[in-house]
Amino acid sequence: MIRTLPQSGLYKIAFRFYVVLFYIFLFAPLIITCLLAFNDSSFPALPWKGFSLDWFLANGPDRVGLFHDRSNLSSIVVSAQTAFWVSLFSVVVGTMGAFLFEQEDFPGKQGLYFLALTPLVIPGVILGISILLTANSLGIYFEDNFGLDVPFLRPSFWLVVLGQFSFITTFVLLVVSARLKKFDRSLEEAALNLGASRFEVIRYITLPFLRPALIGSGAVAFLMSFENFNTTLFLVGSETTLPINLYLQVRDGSTPIINAVSFLLIVSTSTIALINLLLSNRKS
Amino acid sequence: MKNYFRLGLLIFLTPVLLWLVLLIVIPHIELLLMSLKGTDDYGNPAWTFSHYATFFNEKIYWYTFVRTAVYALATTFLTFLVTFPVAFYITKIVSKKFTGFLTILLLMPFWVSELVRVYGWMILLRESGVINHILISLGIINTPIEMLYNDVTMMMGLVYTSMLFMAVPLISSLEGMDDSLIEAAHDLGASPPTIFFKIIIPYASHGITSGAIVVFMLALGNYLTPTLMGGKNSLWFTEQIYNEFIASFNWNQGAAFGFLLLLLSSFIIWAGLKLTRQELGRALS
Amino acid sequence: MKRMLAAATIAFIGFAATSAQSAETLKILTWKGYAPQELVDKFEKETGMKVELTYTNNEEMIAKLRATRGAGFDLAQPSQDRISSVQAEFKIYQPMDYSKINGDQIIGSMLDAVKKNTKVGDDSYGVPFCYGTSGLIVNKKLAPEANDYTALLDKTYEGRISYRLKRPTLIGLAFAMGDDPFAKYGDPTAYKALMDSVAGKMIEAKPYVKNYWSNGDALLEMVRSGEVTVAMGWDNGGWKLHGENPDIDFVAPKSGALGWIDTFAIPAKAKNIEGAYEWINFMLKPENAAVFTNAEKYATASKGAGEFLDKEVAGNITRSFTEADIDNIKWYPPVGADIEQLEGKILDTVKAAN
């Protein structure tokens, strides 16, 4: 049954076979996507026509490689900027939320906590349209009554940031809360007792303790934002994020340039994951 | 002394309240209001339930609605079936040396955008795709088979997309399980199925619930996978909403659909939690 | 120190990120292929502006501009029949100042037609850019008989049929059934009855459809690879494929190809209005328009472009259209929002049907 109990040979082999199949299932689409980024063909399909870096380097007129494709490059930049602001805001507010729910007491706390969890169970599409509708109504209101045109109340960079922030914050809140639960409150009292102000307690004691959770949740927030499609779809303005841009291309028909983008994404994220793994291994 | 701590409360409470009220509560009230706005017979703005009436009167809308819900539930169950053995293998069977490695390997594909993963499947499965190419060159088939654009493929895509969110809670709850529980059950003469159903599943139920909630939500609210991998029959409710907003310019109708989807997801999650006697707060943390 | 450096780097990235947009840009909401890289480069060199393109289609273009209330973009390219009703309801465009348009480079009759069709109140909103037809893209070797929209419902081509689940398909099939849907725009009840019967036929023939394509290149790839032999699509797509494979070509359906004109329209809150006019005039310059037509095979509204065209491009029309076919082109009249809503529901029904 488990490693310490005797297992029949068939059981072991069947299990191992299943797990191998599972991992093949898991990686097949990614590997094939990466490989075809180097196929010297105009379509992301077999047969293999030879190795080529065209889809990264070519500069027209028949093929435009990723490094010369302005729309894809700029959407990568837009996504990175979005993810940067989203992770910054959500880590700040999520951490404050964690402090609020773990360390403070006030009437209605349970209800508010429940409310803070709901973004996880609201479909992203709904979140996107409800924020779009609100921003739109507010925008029209300001325009009609004050003649003001508030730029972030229409589909735009900052509306995307707000939309993603609205649910990613809950993830940060959960991760930081889990860490904060393990925090020994007497450390705080000890610091207060040694003369630290409340701010100094947070600065020198609580935040250093939370640091792994902050970094971890920040990284997750960055990736969630970088990848987000459902919420962004309705909020995106003229600055298209990478997933939206890729979607338009996949829907419109695909050239191996999408494979090239995917290859970059896969390689860079796995590198980050590996570095992360190595670092955490060395620490422990 | 009192004020001292109240100030702290205020500093923490304000941004959280701003976030929840401005970005969650008000937008959903607006969604509800929008779904109730319409025009009366003379074309003046009026409150109306007509958008909800449309939903119930047009067979096709609630058909899609039910279909989406059923498929999302099925996806959740299938995802559990597919990932549980792997989670079990990683935590309980494979030698401990490989546990970390296999877990990382399991997580890696999910760092890549859902779109890229779906795109990978499209390259593999389409009629002129890689699998067909290989099958033909191996002589197994003569003419290519279209494997994309049908419900089975779409389900597979949904399962693939959401596996991680089932695997992680399963692994963490199984990891927390002491092997000696299984050893003790074995020692007391329990058969493997008994151990599985009486010991392991109840122990992992917390992880199963939280995984199931997230997977269900992701499947229900998915837009990419059904649109790109689903076939000519596979209208998904989110696509319906998108169409109302984008193609038909009928925001009020779209808002009504959105609100119905929200009700549906809340109801199913509520029912699921009630059935398994768990609480949202615990299940998600 | 290390920490301060890290903080500074992060702050720098963040700010660099948000302030990088300051150079004068021209944001165009357009169709894929309507702004070839070659012309963008040339325009940027001439004016020093930076061009940003967002690819979209008619529906999304309108939805996006509605949501932004006409902001975020400096120029849009909707079809001429999709402007007036949307403008009347949502006011997302600003009146076109025709004095800033170099009218001499535009085919006169087409400019007048667009002015007339995009008129709301006293103002008009569109300038023609290119035109074309929807009809059939056929692999003549594999489907020699396909010459009307009805081929899309034909069991002979089972699993080899593709069309867009959008209004042109409904309209084309309605014409093929011997009716005139455009005549019924004014009578929603009659229009609905007609479209219901079209939808009935489509649902009946649904098992023969391979998939519903949603945008150009995907379809072309399926036809190119032989996955699809009969499709409803744009003429330029068929002609593009004809260049690669002579078996494939655009076929003008017997009951009439559907003619559309795509335009330039300036969103209500465009920032770079001068740039938008410059772009319009630039794109309609005969030599530039010819570059576009040679690359994308769309017919241009530019008057003098003919002499710059490749021979093979010029030959496309005569190959696909007889005189009678050209006379038989059904040009889209402006369409109302009620008609589009009604069609949306019918299309949903078709998609969801088993």
Place this chain on the structure above:
Amino acid sequence: MKNPVLEIEHLRKIFGNFVAVDSLSFDVEEGSFFSILGPSGCGKTTLLRMIAGFLSPSDGVLRIRGKEMNSVPPNRRPVNLVFQNLALFPMMNVRDNIAFGLKRQKLDKKTITFKVDSILERVHLQGYGSKQVAQLSGGQKQRIAIARSLVLEPSLLLLDEPLGALDLKLREQMKIELKKLQSEVGTTFMYITHDQSEALVMSDTVAVMNKGRFEQIDTPRELYSNPATSFVAGFVGETNILPVKVISNNPLKVATLFGLELAGVTAGETTKAKELDLYIRPESIMLDPDAGLQDINKFSLHIQNILFDGSNTKVLATIDKSDTEITVALPQSSQFAHIKKGSVVSAGVHADHCRCYARG
């Protein structure tokens, strides 16, 4: 009393309906080792946290060196607390832990280094500055926690059962070390414990606390030999308790339930009750007493069991022919080596050691 460091008047703390600390008034003398001894839940931690400032009193006044503290936040009070679980900061090394409070006082680096080094020396941990907290042993952590507070030279050092987590041997050792340390540095220590031996061994003054009130404040010796209440008599040190009936007053004569008559003294609050509790310490029972001793109650003991524990060996025995079992200390001299299970021994106890309290 010379300078009191801490003065407390009518201090109360109420949680809902529960009175945790009930109108306490007491002073703590400068430079003394003051312990509060009481069972868990008696309110001693609440009292301590009010002094440290983590709880605000419901009523009453709290002064340190004559300054009222009620409205002073914990980080401004001249008291420091050694936590039950020590609360050493795991994210800092030993030096940073000790320097934490000094840095908050914005002292310059040189002074901080100097102070940290000298306090490390004082607790015999020179050279441990760069160690991580996790690398220290239990006793070392203990000393670091105390050093971290002492380095701030507080008016009053509060210690909340800091030895609780240590094993027995180490605890014994630390008791002595703490006592020595206190007399060396001269800081006033206020020590909280439920372990009577810690309180008795280290303190100058012990307050026995029960249900939010002090039962007795006294020196350890007085507390042990002259407990003011039945609670103190029962809580401090080991004791045998026998229910008795009063036969006559002046001099007091009582009878146990099985009929043994004993001469005794009354203690604690005077009472007219006919039924009292008789407290006899195990070590006040003499085995084979000299026949010539005066005022001795005599009886025989039937030895049931011998609980050997070195110098602390005791026997369990029943009195006369009853079922009532008492504990008697057995000095480890050869004189009593013959006593075995089943032996019958004559015994006596001085009337002054038969202390009768009202039944509580």
